[in-house]
Amino acid sequence: MQPQHLPLDDVDRALVRALSRNARASGAALAAEVGIAESTVSTRIRRLQAAGDIRGYRVDLDFDRVAPLQALISVRLAKHARGEVDRFRDAAPTWPGVRSLFHMAGADDYLLHVAANSATDLRDFVLTHLASHPAVKRTQTNLIFEHAEGTGWLELL
16 A cells, blocks of 8 residues: 655755765764654654655765766657657666756757767767667757756755
8 A cells, every 4th residue: 555645844844955965974963964863753754655655865975076077969860659658758867978858848849968988989979879769859058068966946945
């Protein structure tokens, strides 16, 4: 049985904001920051995870050191038949270097955030995975010079 999804209350929102700043914070540190008991922190986090509000925790890598070339590649599909769209959506996130895949409305259908070690690797990625994919009609590659992680979304909480 799937847990009932409840709207986030003020305590949940404060807890998620605190975890967004430091997902490795101890229960005691979170309790002190949010102003609740440490046992309540554990209970709330388990409930948020079970409901799917918190889907996981990730490492924030310095991609300038790991894969110094990044690009946003817009993709327009040739056909919008469900099977073609599904095959592309399922395959693209598994390709080497793909950090994110966005399905969009507008002139392009998808936007891929890709990391590579060199311009040659990026070119090979486009030729191997995009240009040869039967669903792809057109791509446009834009290099990323700088990336700053946003915090404005925390205001939505």
